[in-house]
Amino acid sequence: MAVKKEEKYPVARRYQVADIQVSRDATPVKPSVVVNLVKKAKHPVLVTGGKLLKEEKLVEYAVKFYEKGIPIIATGGSSKPLIERGVKPQSIVFPLHYVTQFMLDEEWQGFDGKGNYDVVLYLGFLPYYLSRMLSALKHFSKITTISLDEFYQPHAKFSFTNLTANKEMHYQMLEEVLNGL
Amino acid sequence: MAFELKKGLFAIDEMRNVSIKIGKVIDEAEEWDEPMGPTPKPGILELRKWDHKLLDRFEPFYAPMSDYCNLCTMGPCDLSMNKRGACGIDLKTAKARLVTIACCIGASAHTAHARHLLDHLIEEYGEDTPIDLGPDVNVEAPNIRTVIGIRPRTLGDLREALDWAEKEIVKVLHSVHIGNEESYIDYESKALHVSMADHIGMEVADIAQIVAFNLPKAEPDTPLVDTGFGIIDKNKPVIVVVGHNVMYSRPIMEYLEEQGRIDDFEIAGLCCTAHDMTRVNAKTKIFGPLSYELRVIRSGLPDVMVSDEQCIRADLLEACKAVGIPLIATSDAAVRGLPDVSDWPVDKIVDALVSGKLPGVFLPDPEKVGQVAPLVAEAMFKKHGGDRKYRFFATEEDMWNEINKCTQCMNCVFTCPHNLRIDQGMAHAQKTKDLSKLADLQERCISCGKCEQACPKNIKIINVIMSAGFDQLYNRTGKTRVGRGPVQDTEIRNVGQPIVMGQIPGVIAAVGCPNYPDYASDLKVILEEFLRRKYIVVTSGCHAMEIGMTKDEDGQTLYEKYSGSFDAGGLVNVGSCVSNSHISGAAIKIASIFAMRPLRGNYAEIADYVFNRVGAVGFSWGPYSHKAASIATGFNRLGVPVVVGPHGTKYRRAYIGRYYKPEEWWVYDIKTKSKVNIEPAPDSLLVAVETKEEAIVQLARLAIRPNDTSLGRQIKLTHYLELSQKYLGALPDDWYLYVRSEADLPLKMKDELLHILESEYGWKIDWSKKKILEGPIRGFDAGFNPTLVEEVYEKYAGEKPPQ
Ligand code: SF4
Ligand code: SF4
Ligand code: SF4
Numbered sequence: 001m002a003v004k005k006e007e008k009y010p011v012a013r014r015y016q017v018a019d020i021q022v023s024r025d026a027t028p029v030k031p032s033v034v035v036n037l038v039k040k041a042k043h044p045v046l047v048t049g050g051k052l053l054k055e056e057k058l059v060e061y062a063v064k065f066y067e068k069g070i071p072i073i074a075t076g077g078s079s080k081p082l083i084e085r086g087v088k089p090q091s092i093v094f095p096l097h098y099v100t101q102f103m104l105d106e107e108w109q110g111f112d113g114k115g116n117y118d119v120v121l122y123l124g125f126l127p128y129y130l131s132r133m134l135s136a137l138k139h140f141s142k143i144t145t146i147s148l149d150e151f152y153q154p155h156a157k158f159s160f161t162n163l164t165a166n167k168e169m170h171y172q173m174l175e176e177v178l179n180g181l
Numbered sequence: 182m183a184f185e186l187k188k189g190l191f192a193i194d195e196m197r198n199v200s201i202k203i204g205k206v207i208d209e210a211e212e213w214d215e216p217m218g219p220t221p222k223p224g225i226l227e228l229r230k231w232d233h234k235l236l237d238r239f240e241p242f243y244a245p246m247s248d249y250c251n252l253c254t255m256g257p258c259d260l261s262m263n264k265r266g267a268c269g270i271d272l273k274t275a276k277a278r279l280v281t282i283a284c285c286i287g288a289s290a291h292t293a294h295a296r297h298l299l300d301h302l303i304e305e306y307g308e309d310t311p312i313d314l315g316p317d318v319n320v321e322a323p324n325i326r327t328v329i330g331i332r333p334r335t336l337g338d339l340r341e342a343l344d345w346a347e348k349e350i351v352k353v354l355h356s357v358h359i360g361n362e363e364s365y366i367d368y369e370s371k372a373l374h375v376s377m378a379d380h381i382g383m384e385v386a387d388i389a390q391i392v393a394f395n396l397p398k399a400e401p402d403t404p405l406v407d408t409g410f411g412i413i414d415k416n417k418p419v420i421v422v423v424g425h426n427v428m429y430s431r432p433i434m435e436y437l438e439e440q441g442r443i444d445d446f447e448i449a450g451l452c453c454t455a456h457d458m459t460r461v462n463a464k465t466k467i468f469g470p471l472s473y474e475l476r477v478i479r480s481g482l483p484d485v486m487v488s489d490e491q492c493i494r495a496d497l498l499e500a501c502k503a504v505g506i507p508l509i510a511t512s513d514a515a516v517r518g519l520p521d522v523s524d525w526p527v528d529k530i531v532d533a534l535v536s537g538k539l540p541g542v543f544l545p546d547p548e549k550v551g552q553v554a555p556l557v558a559e560a561m562f563k564k565h566g567g568d569r570k571y572r573f574f575a576t577e578e579d580m581w582n583e584i585n586k587c588t589q590c591m592n593c594v595f596t597c598p599h600n601l602r603i604d605q606g607m608a609h610a611q612k613t614k615d616l617s618k619l620a621d622l623q624e625r626c627i628s629c630g631k632c633e634q635a636c637p638k639n640i641k642i643i644n645v646i647m648s649a650g651f652d653q654l655y656n657r658t659g660k661t662r663v664g665r666g667p668v669q670d671t672e673i674r675n676v677g678q679p680i681v682m683g684q685i686p687g688v689i690a691a692v693g694c695p696n697y698p699d700y701a702s703d704l705k706v707i708l709e710e711f712l713r714r715k716y717i718v719v720t721s722g723c724h725a726m727e728i729g730m731t732k733d734e735d736g737q738t739l740y741e742k743y744s745g746s747f748d749a750g751g752l753v754n755v756g757s758c759v760s761n762s763h764i765s766g767a768a769i770k771i772a773s774i775f776a777m778r779p780l781r782g783n784y785a786e787i788a789d790y791v792f793n794r795v796g797a798v799g800f801s802w803g804p805y806s807h808k809a810a811s812i813a814t815g816f817n818r819l820g821v822p823v824v825v826g827p828h829g830t831k832y833r834r835a836y837i838g839r840y841y842k843p844e845e846w847w848v849y850d851i852k853t854k855s856k857v858n859i860e861p862a863p864d865s866l867l868v869a870v871e872t873k874e875e876a877i878v879q880l881a882r883l884a885i886r887p888n889d890t891s892l893g894r895q896i897k898l899t900h901y902l903e904l905s906q907k908y909l910g911a912l913p914d915d916w917y918l919y920v921r922s923e924a925d926l927p928l929k930m931k932d933e934l935l936h937i938l939e940s941e942y943g944w945k946i947d948w949s950k951k952k953i954l955e956g957p958i959r960g961f962d963a964g965f966n967p968t969l970v971e972e973v974y975e976k977y978a979g980e981k982p983p984q
Binding site for chain 2: 013014015016017018019020021022023024049050053074075076077079080081082083084091092093094095096097098100101102104105108109111125126127128129132133135136138139140151164165
């Protein structure tokens with residue numbers, strides 16, 4: 001199923017109805033916008049989460065991001081299937097909570113020593129867990145966060161819209177991001 | 182013998198209507214000869230310096246749930262991007278205030294529980310009732326000794342500790358008033374302070390009930406009791422008790438024992454009261470944690486419900502009413518809008534409940550509860566004649582009618598705390614008549630009921646899930662070892678050295694609530710990994726009952742497979758929430774019994790000792806209550822890191838260090854009289870992980886301590902590296918940071934690791950001797966004697982600490 005027009009996308013519905021926002025909701029984005037953001041980034045990174053242990057397809061996409069030159073920080077045990085497919089993550093042992101704390105520190109040089117990351121992509125997280133981390137980065141950092149998960153993430157700067165009802169569309173959108181990179 | 186008559190009134194013979202009140206009688210022979218330390222009964226400020234030491238290293242991390250604050254009438258205020266509100270507070274400080282409030286709630290829950298219990302017990306048994314925790318516990322009340330500076334010998338003595346805790350809670354609560362505190366670090370210090378008070382409240386409560394109710398006294402081999410949903414003999418009247426204060430349900434057991442009729446009834450508990458009932462009488466049973474409350478009620482099984490306090494559903498009365506179960510509320514903390522029937526005769530109360538004239542009553546008189554509950558249960562049982570609807574729908578057709586109503590709108594999914602895919606389960610069942618996808622939700626659902634309110638079709642979603650997964654639910658039963666209370670001094674004597682040296686690779690304390698991120702049984706998988714590896718596993722509360730209902734292929738729970746001793750590979754259930762004080766107490770006792778450090782009023786030294794030497798890690802896989810927040814924060818002040826499940830991020834605050842900042846990782850070494858850079862161990866005090874794989878690796882990682890001997894470090898690294906390879910697929914990124922010399926390296930991997938150190942990290946290796954020449958943060962020194970506290974340094978080094 002090809003996804004071309006934005007109007008075809010489902011509405012950006014919060015994963016949790018009671019997640020109250022005031023200041024800024026994530027901008028729901030289509031794949032081409034993600035492509036542009038990543039292309040313009042100086043130091044982008046993909047952070048993967050524990051859902052990769054349950055959803056094989058997400059592992060495949062993460063591998064493709066890696067092959068396109070996006071480094072990976074693997075959390076939640078997602079490193080295991082990635083390493084088995086030849087990925088060398090920048091870090092495997094630090095949970096997202098640590099990684100976020102490091103990113104909040106402007107002096108942090110990143111896991112690769114090249115300075116803090118400016119654009120961070122997220123894939124494969126428990127929505128409520130990721131939500132808190134995105135909230136921390138939203139309030140206390142300048143980092144551009146982009147959620148590529150199936151649940152719309154209001155605290156991100158940019159997020160895929162809500163794709164929970166249609167897995168194929170989610171995969172298709174990830175596919176389109178990868179094709180553009 | 183000396184009398185101290187400072188406080189009190191005197192009267193001489195001739196005078197009438199004069200009473201003599203003696204403030205306190207102190208028997209000199211029994212005076213505690215340990216000298217008083219620097220901080221007995223500390224106020225907010227006395228341990229602030231210690232807190233700042235911790236907080237310098239573990240920078241608080243805030244993850245706001247909401248962008249705004251509406252705590253006062255100047256608001257609501259938009260605090261996003263760390264803006265300030267009308268009162269001047271910024272977002273970080275506002276979140277720190279919220280954490281402090283949460284810890285105050287948790288601490289007051291335990292402390293008020295303790296007050297309730299203590300006043301009642303002193304009235305019933307007298308204030309001179311001696312504190313005797315069995316022949317193997319001489320260092321009783323380690324928290325009270327360390328914080329308050331007293332050695333309580335009687336129930337009456339516990340009052341002094343409780344008075345202090347209540348005072349400190351009020352003071353900290355005062356500080357959260359608008360406009361008071363400006364620094365998030367100082368709020369954190371207050372959160373740490375009030376959470377330390379929480380451990381005092383818990384210790385008072387548990388010691389008091391152990392002594393007065395004769396609960397098990399540090400015995401490793403307590404009985405095993407039935408646990409799980411399907412444990413009840415349906416042919417008997419069923420009394421179900423829910424909450425955290427056994428004071429109200431104990432008379433039920435006593436009354437029935439006196440009548441010789443306890444075997445004619447089933448008495449089962451939900452939440453911590455269940456633990457404490459089994460400690461009072463091992464004929465009672467454990468239904469399960471809070472997440473079992475609606476399951477049990479909607480199954481229609483109880484003939485009467487008795488509620489006390491804390492962690493009870495706030496719609497308990499509604500839920501009971503809906504299925505016709507009479508409710509007896511007992512604690513003044515949870516009156517539930519019910520009429521107070523304390524001065525009604527027993528028959529009248531029973532009649533009102535059985536006839537349905539009243540759906541519930543408030544009965545704060547424990548003795549009366551003891552009589553009323555069995556009478557109501559029996560009468561209700563007679564009414565239905567044993568033919569209970571032990572199911573969630575009257576017929577299968579009713580269930581399918583509900584399932585067929587679903588339109589897959591997903592409203593439920595977007596309100597479920599776990600975003601469980603109810604829609605998919607319903608759709609699958611509609612299409613294929615196969616309930617398995619719905620059944621699979623049974624163990625992951627916490628039965629909170631939010632989905633049902635969101636469902637436009639009013640589907641009874643919990644009932645659907647529980648019916649679909651009924652067999653799994655019904656058969657998830659097993660045995661829990663009854664809570665034993667404290668750890669023995671002899672056990673500490675045996676394991677103190679191997680823990681401090683590192684040969685016992687760690688103590689994992691699994692405590693907390695049932696808000697698990699996935700299958701509840703994952704908890705057992707996580708803990709067994711450590712039991713097999715000879716860590717000591719300690720547990721309490723909901724976690725302790727969860728592992729009591731998760732069986733192996735051979736039908737055994739962990740309690741049946743591992744001993745109840747506080748020893749390598751032992752699984753110790755201390756008991757209920759308030760028994761958590763015995764876990765912090767065990768850490769303190771290591772400092773006292775093994776290392777002979779004085780406890781009395783000496784908190785900072787003891788916490789510093791525990792932090793640098795005792796490889797204990799707290800673990801709360803399903804955190805949700807405020808009490809869990811204060812318990813964890815109390816452990817943090819004592820220098821014990823805590824790993825929480827992913828829902829724990831919603832506490833909004835974590836304490837996470839930055840391993841890559843070498844200047845933040847240092848200690849004073851008393852032996853070499855120098856300031857030494859050290860490895861970042863442990864590198865966080867509170868962190869939330871996402872998956873069980875991640876939890877396992879972090880627990881092993883955070884058990885490393887600067888004081889480990891070479892053998893100890895080698896053992897700890899062996900587990901850490903193996904677990905990382907097993908669950909993360911490779912060596913962890915940071916293992917080299919923990920290597921001080923070649924002797925620290927896991928034996929089996931030594932050559933391989935030396936090669937990696939040389940090629941990847943540029944370390945210099947003498948290959949002829951297989952020795953590390955250059956590279957580590959510091960070398961290993963057998964006499965290494967670390968401390969972060971200047972006063973402790975001065976005390977043992979005899980001079981001011983180096984700059
Ligand atoms: S407490 Fe402060 S930030 Fe909160 S609503 Fe009142 S003025 Fe606003
Ligand atoms: S009752 Fe179960 S399925 Fe429903 S919202 Fe709560 S956890 Fe989710
Ligand atoms: S809210 Fe009700 S109708 Fe909608 S998907 Fe959930 S169960 Fe079905």
